[in-house]
Amino acid sequence: MMFKIALRNIFRRKRRSIITMLTMFVGFVLAAISIGWSDGTYNNIIDSFTRNRLGHIQIHSQGYLDKPSLYKNIENYDSLRNVIADIAGVEFTTPRLFASGLASLNDKSAGVRIIGVDPEIESRATHLDRKVAEGRYFSAQPSNKALLGRGLAKILKASVGDTIVIISQAADGSIANDLYAVFGIVESGDKMEDRASFYLHLEDAQQLLVLQNRIHEIAVICDNLADVPQTSAGIEEALNDSGLDVATWKEFAKSFYRAMRADKEGMWIMLVVILIMVAVGVLNTVLMSVLERTHEYGVLRALGTAPGQVFRLVIIEVLIIAVAGVIIGCGLSYLINDALSAHGVPLPETFTYGGVEFKRMYTEVNLRSFYIPALSVVVSAFLVSIFPAVKAARIPPAQAMRSV
């Protein structure tokens, strides 16, 4: 009965109901898109940052992350690789070796970070080959070829075809030095990093540093960003007593992770602003309609309608409008989010975040982007109508009936 009266009241004041519904609808759609956008961006950035460079999970010898050293290395990569590859959620594992050294060309020299990679796996896992902006990528066999970061090439005034001298310290204590031909210039997206990166074929690097078959890092790429924690736990269990540290991107890229979290908080602030907008709009119309119907509420109360039933009548009316707004909003925001996730939004300016360059952003269609705004709109509409509803329920009937 209360539902029937509420529904008819809604239709009696079509214009106002529609405006109220539109307010909620717009609030919902804005909130849904901003969540879809935020989640999409968040995952876009994290995935680019991790999948295309660092990996989702990294495995090091104990203590390497805190204090890297040539000697904290992993020696049985070949067998580990097979163990890890069998764990659910693992897509690729790729070995890396790091060392610092000095590079010189003619009268220029610069400190470099030597990065030894397995060309074939690295190209599949992190697409290093696609980051070669000039020249060519490694061939499968070691052949004393090097890829230089764009910044480093600039410092050394090196171009493809030049030969660079590297001096470093080898694991056996000897001076390591060798000559490498510049084969390509890499633009990883992180300009800082490109100023020091000196990529070598893994075997060339092992030979230079006298670290036969040894590496410093196993980077793991997972099928799915969302499954990283489980996969990481799986790896940890499998490597139980090997004395290796397993870390996810949240640990080895702490500052990046913190920045992303701060960004997410920005989304919540936006959501709150949207909801306040909705709430103010709704409060206004609910107050108006309660005021206008005071006489009717008085009659209902005189006839024996309990205060609680009048309270419910007001609330039901608002909730019907809210639910309608949300349902229509779901449809539209699904269409928008879906379109934006498929085609993306071209950014007015490409921007670099955490070393990855973005030209286009994709939103994400997920459950969150529906139920969070839906709940928020419905709950805020409810909260906002409590006060007018209590007012309608409490006023003495005779007094209510005097108002026209």
Place this chain on the structure above:
Amino acid sequence: MNKKENNHVVMAQGIVKEYREDKVPVKALRGIDLTIDEGEFTAIVGPSGSGKTTFLNVISGLDDATGGSVRLSGKLLSEMSGKELSDFRRDNIGFIFQSNNLIPVLTVEENVEYVMLLQGVPKKERHERVKKILADLGLEDMADRRPNRLSGGQQQRAGVARAMVSKPALVLADEPTASLDSEAAESLMEIMRELNEKSKITFIFSTHDQRVMKKARRLIVLKDGKVDRDEVKG
């Protein structure tokens, strides 16, 4: 409480009502002592502004008294919660208001049915009773109309139907015949009288209308918020 008191449908003692909504408080009732017994057919009369509406509102709990006490069937109004009071009204009191008292979004039929819905009367019985009372009041053709498509007199009759349909023990009517022509007023009084005699429903109604006063068995005259005269007719 003695046996006699139990028969009082309404027992008002020293009722004072002051409206304080404006800057200058208005004393609408200045100490009213009245008892109304089961089965009475009582008219409250008096000049405009004498406090008739206020009195009906206060004794039914629609408005709070400023002073004094009201007992309905022996129960003190001031001790009832909002919910108890609405339940009491739902189950025991029918109201006919001066004007403008139907729920605009409900049809005549639904308006009349409403109280029975609150009471939880089964559907079949509800519909039978609605049908009968609408026929009695000559409203059978209006059943599906909304109040805004009725004449003033038809609206008033629909209000009467709503007040009577659940056969309450007490009917309070504030100028029930005010918007009716003399013929309709006559027939409404007949219906009320019949319900009073057959179903022992207690009626208290306020009126300006001489003809309505004549039908009453007890006449309470209010003047300036006080009982000026109280006479029972033979």
